[in-house]
Amino acid sequence: MSINLDQAQQTFIVEAREQLQAMEESLLQLETDPGDDDAIGAIFRAAHTIKGSAGLFGLEPIVSFTHIVEDVLDRLRNGSVEVDAGLIAVLLKSSDHMLELINVAANQGGALPPPALQREVELCQILQEYQAPSPAAAPTPAQDTETREPGETRLWHLSLRFGQDVFRNGMDPLSFLRYLQTLGEIVDLTTLTDALPAADAWDAESCYLGFDIAFRSAASHGAINEVFDFVREDCEIEIVAQDDDIAPLANTGLVTTSPEPAEETTALVATGELLSDQRKTPRMPAQIATDKQAVTSDSKAKDGTYVRVNADKLDELINLVGELVIASAGASLLARTCHNDPLQEATSSVSGLVEEILDGALRLRMIPIGETFNRFRRVVRDVSQELGKDIDLIISGAETELDKTVVEKIGDPLMHLLRNAMDHGIETAEARLAAGKSVKGHLHLNAYHDSGSIVLEIADDGAGLNRDRILEKAQERGLVQPGASPTDQEIYNLIFEPGFSTAQAVTNLSGRGVGMDVVKRNITLLRGTVDLDSQPGKGTVVRIRLPLTLAIINGFLVGIGQSTYVIPLDMVQECIELSEDDGLTSREQGYLDLRGEVLPLVYLRDHFSHEGPAARRQNVVVVRYAELKAGLVVDDLLGEFQTVIKPLGKLFGALRGISGSTILGSGAVALILDVPALLTQIAQTENRYTPTQLQQANAR
Template identity: 55%
Template sequence: MNIDDVLKIFIAESQELLQQMEDALLQIEQNPQDPDLINAIFRAAHTIKGSAGLFGLDTIVSFTHVAESVLDRIRSGELAFDDVLAALFLKVCDHLNGLVSHIAAGLSLDDLDTAAQEQGMSLVASLSQYFAFPLIAPSTADETDAVVAREPGEAPSEHWHLSLRFGPDVLRNGMDPLAFLRYLNTFGRIVHIVTLTEHVPAAADMDPETNYLGFELAFETTASKETIEGAFEFVREDSLIRILPPDSKTVDYIQLINELPEEDLRLGEMLVRCGTLTQAELDDALRKQAEPESPSEPIGQILINEQAVQPPVINAALQKQKQVKESRSAEGNLIRVDANKLDQLINLIGELIIAGAGTQLIAQQSGMAELVESTGVLSRLVEEVRDSALTLRMVQIGTTFNRFQRVVRDVSKEIGKDIVLEITGGETELDKTVVEKIGDPLTHLVRNSMDHGIEPAAVRLERGKPVQGTVRLNAYHESSSIVIEVSDDGGGLNRDRILRKAIERGLVNDGQNLTDKEIFNLIFEPGFSTADQVSSLSGRGVGMDVVKKNITALRGSVELDSVEGVGTTTRIRLPLTLAIIDGFLIGVGKASYVVPLDMVEECIELTSDQSSAARQSRSDYLDLRGDALPFVRLRELFAIDDEPPRRENVVVVNYAGNRAGLVVDQLMGEFQTVIKPLGKIFDNNRALGGFTILGSGSVALILSVPGMISAIAQRQPALSSAAIPTLS
C-alpha cells in the first residue's frame, strides 16, 4: 500500500468521524451533560488530529489541537456545553470538512483561499476565548522542535517511557519516524530522548530508503495509554512499540480496577478497561502465549515479563477476577469495499442472469431431462447469489435521516421558529444507489415543511398547539418498496386556495370535479406556488416539481395527505433496488412485457363472452367478486393490431393499496429481470419503467405499475352509466 492509498483511507475515515461528530453535536444540545456524547466528540477530533499529524497536515493538526483543548476542558468539567458552544463546534466541524475535502480534491492546504484562512483564524479566536490562559498551538516549525529538553534545576516529574523500534520499511511505506515524534508534542512533551544507532551500517552499505534508527524517550502527558498508542497506529504492525506508564499511576490503576462493575471479565479485559494496558499489547501477549515453542505461562506473567504492566496492578486484577466469572467478548469485523467494485459485481450478476435464462431456454428446447434439471439447479443458485449480492448494497436509511438534524437546526434558527425533528424507522434498509439520490428531494420536503407547514409561535398558541413544531421522518417497508414519510404538525394545506391558484394558472378548468388528493398533488406542477412572499427557502415555485421528477426517475411515486389545521404528510414510495427484480412475464400479440412480481395479486381468465360484454358496455371496470376493478387493455394501450385470442387474461396488480387489471393475451410465468433504463425519448411515458433482455435475446418492456394505475385512475368513468361485467 503506497502513501496515496493510505491518504485515501485517512480522508474516508475523517469524513466518517466528522459526520459522527456532527451527529453528537446535534444531540448534545438536548443532553449537554451526556458523557458519551462529549467523549464521542473528543475522540473524533483527537483521531483526526493524530492521523493528520502522520501526513504532515500541520494546518489540520494545529487547528484541531485548539478545538481538542476546549473539548478537554469540557470533559474535565471546567466548561459545559451550551447552545453557543455547540454552534461554534458545528462551525469547527464544517471547517474541518472543508479542509479534508480540499485534500480529497488533490490540493495542498498551503493553497487555501483567503476566505478559508480567515474562517480558520476566526474560529481559533472564538475557541481561545474559552481558555483562562493564552493558548499555544503545537510547534510545527522543524524537526528539531519536536524534542524538548528539561532545563537544569527543573523539578523532576513522573513520565511515560516509550521504546520505539520502527521497522526497516517504514520509509518505503511513506512514513517518517520524525513525524511521529512531532505528533507526540501535540498532546504532551518529550522530556528526554536517546537515539539508537547500533544498527546503522557503514555509509557505503546504507540504503537511503531503509530505516536503521530506534528511540528511547521519556514522555510527559496527561493522555491515556490508548491515546499514546494511537499515535503509532499506522506503523504498529511493522514496528516494535513499547509504552511503559509512570509508576505513580499504579495506585490509580488499582483503584480503577477495584471500581470496575461486577461483570464477567478476563484478566486482559480488566487491564484494558482500566487503561493500564492497550488492546494491541494484550493481543501481542496472547500471541506469545499461543506460540508452540514458548513455555506455558499465565498471561499476567507474560505482561510482567514484557514490562507492559506493573506487578501490583496484575495482582489487583487477579483479586478482582475472583469475584466474577470468565466470558468472551465478541467483536465484529467490517471490510471497507469500493462502491464501484460492488456495482461491477451487480452488473456481472445481471449479465449472468440473462445468460442463464438463455441456457435454460435452450435446455427446454432440447428435451433432455438431465440438462433441464441441471439448468434449473443453476438458476436457483444464481438467484441465491443475486439475493446475497443485493444485500451487500443495502444500507440503513437512518444515516441519511440523521443528517437532517443539522438542516432542521440551522433552518429553524434562520426562520425564527422552534422546530424539532423526530426520526422513526431509521433501521429500514434500501439500495445504496437509492439512498444517494433521495437526499435532495428529502431536503426540499423538509425545508418546505418548516417554511410553509409549521406556523409561527403566535399562531400555534392561538390554535392550542405547543410552541415547538415537529417535523417527522419515517420509513418502512411495504411489499418490495420502501415508503418514506415527511410529515409536520403545521397548518396543513388549504384546498380551496390551491384550487384557486391552479385555475388562475390554467392547470385545471373552472368547475372541474377533483378529489382532495388530486388538488393537493397540483403543488408538484412546475412553477406552482401558493406563497405570498418569496423567502430564501421557498416561494418561487421551484423545488416541488423537481422533487417529483427526481422520485419518478427512481421508478417511485409521491403523494400528499393533508388536514387543514392539523398537518401534512408527503409519502414517497421507492423500489428497494434499481438493478434486479423478480418479474412476471406476459404476452400481448408478438410482444412480451414484464410486471414486477411483488405487485401481482392474482391472474384471472377472461372468457370471450366476458371480453365481449366489456367491449359492449364500454366500461373501464370489471366486477371482481363484488368489487369494481378498473382495467386497461395492453393491446389498446400499445396499439397492437393483431387479432386478439378467444380467451384473454386479467393480471390484477396492486400498488399502494390501489388495484387495477391488465388485460393480456398470455401468462408466461415468473422471470428474473435485469432492469435496463430506456432512452430519454421515453421519459414522458408513465406506463414504462425500463426494459430487459429475455433468454431468447429478444427485448421485453417492463411495465410501470404506479404509472399505469395513475393513468387508469385519471379516466374517471361513470360507474352508473353501464353494467359492469362480472369476473368468475
C-alpha cells in the same frame, strides 16, 4: 517497498467525514441532554481520532485547528467547562470548519478561501475563551506519572518494533516519528536492524525496522502512547520515563544509545532518510497488554468484520451478476429445448445458485436510511433557530434498507421538503398558541416497506395547505380552467408544477417558486412517485414511494401476441383465466366482478396498439399499487423471471406505461411495465376510479 499513501489518505478522508458526522450527532444529543457523559466521550474521541490521523499524513492545518478543539473537549470531559448553548454552537461551527479543511485535503491541497480563513480566526478566538486555565486539583500518587506541571519537560525512552505488515496496511513508520516530533524533541535515535533477514529471504514489502528513541517532551505518557494508536496491533511499544524507570532497563542491557548527534538524527527523521545502525541490538520486550489496549484490540476485532469497498466495484459486480442472470436464463431455455433431462437438472441447479448470488449481491448495496435521516437533525436545529421557531424532529423506520444509489440521490429532495415544511408549514409560536396547539412544532420522518417499495413520509403538524389559495393561483396561471371542479388531491398536487408558489414573500429558504418541481423530477428519475395530503389546521403529509433497487427485480412475464412484457412481481396479487363468455362480458362492461369487488380492466393489447386477433382464452393479472387496483388483460402467462433492468434510450423517454427493458434468455427484448404510471393514466383518462379512490392512492 510499495506504500500506497494516496489510497491510505483517501481512506482517512472518508473515515474523517464519518467521524465528523458522528461528532455532530453527539453534539446535538448533548444539546438535548447536557449531562450525557457518553456523548461527551464520543465527541472527544472523534476529534482526537481525526487529529491523530491527520498528523500521520502531515495535514498540519487540520492538526492545529483540531488540537484547539480537542483541548476544549478535554476540559469539557474533565468538568472544567460547562455545557451551554454557546459552547454547543461553537463546537458545531468548529465541526463544519474541520469538514472544510478535510475537503481541501481531499482536493489535493490548496488553501482555504479568505472567508473560511476569517471564520477560523473567529472560531479560534471563541475557543480560546474556553481554554482559560482553571484551578487544577492536586494529583493523587497514582496520577503523578501522568500529571506534570505545565511546561515541565521529561526525558522518555521509547522502544518501537513495527510489524512486517505495516507497509501492506498503508502505514509509513517514519510518519509516526514525524508526528511524534509535534509533541517534543527527539534527542537521540537508534535504528534496530537485528530483525533484518538474509538477502535471499528479503521481502521488499515487509518492514523489519525498529527504533530506540530518547524523547524530550512535556506531554504525558498517554499522549505519547496515543501517537501510535493506528499501528498498535502491528507494533510492539515500550514507553518509559527515563528519570525514574530507566535504571532497571539499563541494568538488563536492553537500552542502548546512538553516537549520532541529536541534530543529525532530527534532520534524518524530517527527510525520511534514516541510516541503520550496524550494531545488533537485542529486541526490547514490549508490555502493551494494558486495559486500554485490550479495549482497542476488541474494538478493532469487531471492526475487522467489515470491509470498505469502492462503490464502483459493487456496481461492476451487480452488472456482471445481471449478465450472469441473462446467461443462466438462456442456458435453461436451451436445456428445455433439447429435452435433455440431465442437462435440465444441471441448469436448474445453476439457476438456483445464480439466484442466491444475485440476492447476496443486491444485499451488498442495501444500507439503512437512518444515516440520511440523522443528517437532517442539524438542518432542523439551524433552520428552526433562523426562523425563530421551536421544532422537534422525530425519526422512525431508520433501520429500513434500500439501495445505496437511491439513498444518495434522495437526500436533496428530502432536504427541500423539510425546509419547506419548516418555513411554510409549521406556524410561529404565537399562531400555534392562538390555534390551541403546543408552542413546539413537530416534524416526522418515517420509512417503511409496502408492496415491494419503500415509502418515505415527511409529516408536519402545521397549518396545512390553503386549498382556496392554491386553486386561485392555479386559475391565474391557467393551470385550472374556469368552471372546472378538481378534487382536493388534484389541487394539492399543483404545487409540483414548475414555478408554482403561493408564498407572499420570498425567504432565504423558499418561496421563489422553484424546487418542488425539481423534487418531483428527481424522484421520478428514481422511478418513484410523490404525493401529498393535507388537512387544514392539522398539517401536511408528503409521501415518496421508491423502488428498493434500480438494478434487478423479480418479474412476471406475460405475452401479447409475439410480444413479451414484464410486470414487477411485488405488484402482482393473483392471476385469473377468463372463459370466452366472461371475456366478452368483461370487455363490454370494462370491469370484472372479482368475488364481489369491482375490478377495472386494462386491455394491454388495445393500450399498446397491438395488431392481430386476441387469444380465445385470455388471462387477467391483478395488480396493486398503493390503493389503486386493476386487472391487466393479457394473452399468455409465462411465469416468473429475474429481470435485469436496462434503461430506455432518450427516444423512448416519454413512453408512458413503460419503465425500462430487459433481455430474455432467448435474446429477445421485453418491456417492463410501469404499473404506477399505467394505473394512474388509465384512471385519469377513463375515470374508472372515483375521486375518493384516487385521493387515497395518491396520498399513499
